Amino acid sequence: MSDTQTLIENRPPSVATLFLERVAATPDGEAYRYPVPPAAGEGPDDWKSLSWAQAAERVYGIAAGLIDLGVQPEERVALAANTRVEWILTDLGILCAGAATTTVYPSTNAEESAYILADSESRVLIAEDAEQLAKARERRSELPGLRHVVVIDAEGVQPAADDPEGWVLSLAELEARGAAYLEKNPESVRERVAAITKDQLATLIYTSGTTGRPKGVRLPHDNWSYMAKAIAATGLLGPEDVQYLWLPLAHVFGKVLTSGQIEIGHVTAVDGRIDKIIVNLPVVQPTYMAAVPRIFEKVYNGVAAKAREGGGAKYKIFQWAAGVSREYAKVTQDNFKRTGTASAPFGLETKHKVADALVYKKLREAFGGRLRAAVSGSVALAPEIGYFFAGAGIHILEGYGLTESSAASFVNPGEAYRTGTVGKPLPGTEVRIADDGEILLRSPGIMQGYHGLPEKTAEVLEPDGWFHTGDIGELSVDGYLRITDRKKDLxxxxxxxxxxxxxxxxxxxxxxxxxxxxxxxxxxxxxxxxxxxxxxxxxxxxxxxxxxxxxxxxxxxxxxxxxxxxxxxxxxxxxxxxxxxxxxxxxxxxxxxxxxxxxxxxxxxxxxxxxxxxxxxxxxxxxxxxxxx
Structure with a gap:
C-alpha cells in the first residue's frame, strides 16, 4: 500500500479529531489572520492573528456553550454569516460538540432562511448580526424547534417584547457559558469529539437550485476527514503556505478549504468582503488562494481597461503582451506534457521576458507578489483567460467537484496543470464516463444523500456508490478531465x-x-x-x-x-x-x-x-x- 493510500485509509473519523491533533502538534503556530477595521472608520484594517492554541480556546468555549444549551450529537446548529474568522471558529465549535452545521447564506431572504431552518430542524441559529436575527424573528412562528439565536456582532441588537426568555444571546455570552461549563466538566468537549463516528452527520448544505426549493445535502464527518487527507496528499500545499480565504463559507468550495488547512497546518487569512480583495492581496501576500472564474474575469477586464485608459500605445503593448502570454502558456504546457519540462523556443522566451517587465510583473504584484497557485472552481474558466494568467506567471489550477461530493473531486496537479481541464481525480476518488457522456464519481467524499428526500437521492446515487453528477465530460488517456457542459444545460x-x-x-x-x-x-x-x-x-x-x-x-x-x-x-x-x-x-x-x-x-x-x-x-x-x- 502506498503512503498516500495509507494516509487516506487510516484517516480519523472527523475533522474535529484532526483539529485536536493539529492543536496538540503546533499550539503556538499561527492558524488564522483576520482584519479589524480602524475605530475611526477610516484608514487600513489592522490584521490580527490567532495561534492554534488560541483558536482552540475559543472553539472549546463555543462547543461547551452549545452543550450547555442542550445541543445533542447530530442536532443541527445553523450558521448564517459572511466569511470571517468567527464563521470558522463557530463551525469547529459545532463539530467539536458532536453537532452538525446547517450553512445559510447571509443573503438568503427570510422566507427561504425559515424553510432551511425548519427543514434541517436546526435547534440553534448562530446569526452574524441584527439583520440575520431579524429574519428569524420575522418567521419565528414557523420555527417552533429553534431554541436559541446566538448573535456574533451583538451591536444594535435590542430585546424584543415577544422574545422567549433566553432566546437571544451574544457569541461572547455563549463562550462565557462554555468557559463556566468547562470548569465543572473539563473533559466534556474531548468526550464529545471522541464519541464522533465517521457516519455521523457533520454538515447540511442546501444547494441553491435553479428551480424549486433547495435540497439539503447530508455530508458526514468522514467526508471532511477524507477531504483533509486527500488535499494534503496532492502535495500542492505545505505548512509554510499562506492562504487568502474570501469565498462564501456557506458554500462547499469555501468550506472544504478549512478542512485541508487543519490537516496541513498552514496560515489562513480570512476576509469575505469581496470589495476588499484588491486591497487585501498586497497586505496578506498569499502564496495560495481559491476563487471563482468571475474574479479572474474581473481582474482581466480591469487590467485591459486600465491599459486602454493609458492611451493607444499602452493598450497595444497590453494586447501584444496578452498574446505572448497565451502563446507562451500553450507552448510550455504542451512541452511539459511531452517532455516533462516547461520550455519555450528562444524567440518566444525573449518576447516573454520583455512582456514580463512591461506587464506581467505588475499583475503579479497586484496579487501580492508571492502567489504560487490559485485554484478556480464552481464554474468553468474560459481557457483563453486561463492561458493569459498562466503565461503571466499566475498559475490557475482548475478543479471540479459538487456540493454532493464535498467540493473537491478533481484538481490540476501543480506544475503539470493543463489549462482547459479540471485536472486529475483526488487520491481515493474514482471516475467513469457514462455512455451519454455524463461524469460519474465514487469516493469517500460523496454525500449520504439529500435530507429527507430518499427518492431524489435514488435518482443520483446508485446502490454501489456511484454518483451521477449531471455534468458532461471527457477523460484524456492520462486521466485529465475536461467538462464540456451541464447535462441539463445542453x-x-x-x-x-x-x-x-x-x-x-x-x-x-x-x-x-x-x-x-x-x-x-x-x-x-x-x-x-x-x-x-x-x-x-x-x-x-x-x-x-x-x-x-x-x-x-x-x-x-x-x-x-x-x-x-x-x-x-x-x-x-x-x-x-x-x-x-x-x-x-x-x-x-x-x-x-x-x-x-x-x-x-x-x-x-x-x-x-x-x-x-x-x-x-x-x-x-x-x-x-x-x-x-
Whole structure:
C-alpha cells in the first residue's frame, strides 16, 4: 500500500479529531489572520492573528456553550454569516460538540432562511448580526424547534417584547457559558469529539437550485476527514503556505478549504468582503488562494481597461503582451506534457521576458507578489483567460467537484496543470464516463444523500456508490478531465444540432474584455442568440473616451456606438464557431445579472431559467418573425 493510500485509509473519523491533533502538534503556530477595521472608520484594517492554541480556546468555549444549551450529537446548529474568522471558529465549535452545521447564506431572504431552518430542524441559529436575527424573528412562528439565536456582532441588537426568555444571546455570552461549563466538566468537549463516528452527520448544505426549493445535502464527518487527507496528499500545499480565504463559507468550495488547512497546518487569512480583495492581496501576500472564474474575469477586464485608459500605445503593448502570454502558456504546457519540462523556443522566451517587465510583473504584484497557485472552481474558466494568467506567471489550477461530493473531486496537479481541464481525480476518488457522456464519481467524499428526500437521492446515487453528477465530460488517456457542459444545460436547435452554451459563453468572455455575463439561447429555435450584460466599470471607462461621458450604464448600453462595439466582438466570436453555434442576434441588458435579483446563485452560477423568465420580452424580440424549422 502506498503512503498516500495509507494516509487516506487510516484517516480519523472527523475533522474535529484532526483539529485536536493539529492543536496538540503546533499550539503556538499561527492558524488564522483576520482584519479589524480602524475605530475611526477610516484608514487600513489592522490584521490580527490567532495561534492554534488560541483558536482552540475559543472553539472549546463555543462547543461547551452549545452543550450547555442542550445541543445533542447530530442536532443541527445553523450558521448564517459572511466569511470571517468567527464563521470558522463557530463551525469547529459545532463539530467539536458532536453537532452538525446547517450553512445559510447571509443573503438568503427570510422566507427561504425559515424553510432551511425548519427543514434541517436546526435547534440553534448562530446569526452574524441584527439583520440575520431579524429574519428569524420575522418567521419565528414557523420555527417552533429553534431554541436559541446566538448573535456574533451583538451591536444594535435590542430585546424584543415577544422574545422567549433566553432566546437571544451574544457569541461572547455563549463562550462565557462554555468557559463556566468547562470548569465543572473539563473533559466534556474531548468526550464529545471522541464519541464522533465517521457516519455521523457533520454538515447540511442546501444547494441553491435553479428551480424549486433547495435540497439539503447530508455530508458526514468522514467526508471532511477524507477531504483533509486527500488535499494534503496532492502535495500542492505545505505548512509554510499562506492562504487568502474570501469565498462564501456557506458554500462547499469555501468550506472544504478549512478542512485541508487543519490537516496541513498552514496560515489562513480570512476576509469575505469581496470589495476588499484588491486591497487585501498586497497586505496578506498569499502564496495560495481559491476563487471563482468571475474574479479572474474581473481582474482581466480591469487590467485591459486600465491599459486602454493609458492611451493607444499602452493598450497595444497590453494586447501584444496578452498574446505572448497565451502563446507562451500553450507552448510550455504542451512541452511539459511531452517532455516533462516547461520550455519555450528562444524567440518566444525573449518576447516573454520583455512582456514580463512591461506587464506581467505588475499583475503579479497586484496579487501580492508571492502567489504560487490559485485554484478556480464552481464554474468553468474560459481557457483563453486561463492561458493569459498562466503565461503571466499566475498559475490557475482548475478543479471540479459538487456540493454532493464535498467540493473537491478533481484538481490540476501543480506544475503539470493543463489549462482547459479540471485536472486529475483526488487520491481515493474514482471516475467513469457514462455512455451519454455524463461524469460519474465514487469516493469517500460523496454525500449520504439529500435530507429527507430518499427518492431524489435514488435518482443520483446508485446502490454501489456511484454518483451521477449531471455534468458532461471527457477523460484524456492520462486521466485529465475536461467538462464540456451541464447535462441539463445542453440544448438542441430546431435543426437538430446540440449546443453546449457554456462553451460558447466562455469563448465570448475570452474575446470581449467588456462582458460581465452572457446567456446563450436557442433551444428549439433555428439559430442561437445571446443576452449580454457588460462590466460596468470597463464599459463606462470606454464610454468616457467615446463621446458618452456622464451617461448612466443603462444609457451607455442602449447607445448605437456600444451596440456596434459589442457586435464587433460577437463577429470575432462567430469566426471561431461552427455555423450552427454562431450568435445571430444579441441584446445588451440594462443592468448586470446579480444574486440580489436571483439570477446568480451566491457562488455566482447562472440561473438560466430565472434569466429567461426575467428577459422573456427581449428573447421573443430576437426571434420575432424568424421562421422556425
Amino acid at each position: 440544448f438542441k436547435t430546431s435543426g437538430g444540432k446540440y449546443i453546449a452554451p457554456t462553451e460558447v459563453e466562455g469563448s465570448f468572455k475570452a474575446v470581449c474584455p467588456f462582458v460581465s455575463n452572457i446567456v446563450v439561447l436557442g433551444a428549439d429555435r433555428n439559430y442561437c442568440s445571446a443576452l449580454i450584460a457588460l462590466d460596468e466599470p470597463s464599459i463606462l471607462g470606454w464610454a468616457a473616451e467615446n463621446g458618452l461621458a456622464g451617461k448612466s450604464y443603462a444609457e451607455v448600453v442602449a447607445a448605437p456606438a456600444t451596440q456596434e462595439l459589442i457586435q464587433g466582438y460577437v463577429d470575432r466570436l462567430n469566426e471561431g464557431l461552427q455555423r450552427w453555434q454562431t450568435i445571430k442576434k444579441f441584446r445588451l441588458l440594462p443592468r448586470d445579472l446579480d444574486v440580489e435579483h436571483g439570477e446568480l446563485t451566491p457562488s455566482l452560477k447562472l440561473k438560466r431559467p430565472v434569466v429567461e423568465r426575467e428577459y422573456k420580452g427581449l428573447i421573443e424580440e430576437m426571434y420575432a418573425g424568424a421562421r422556425e424549422a
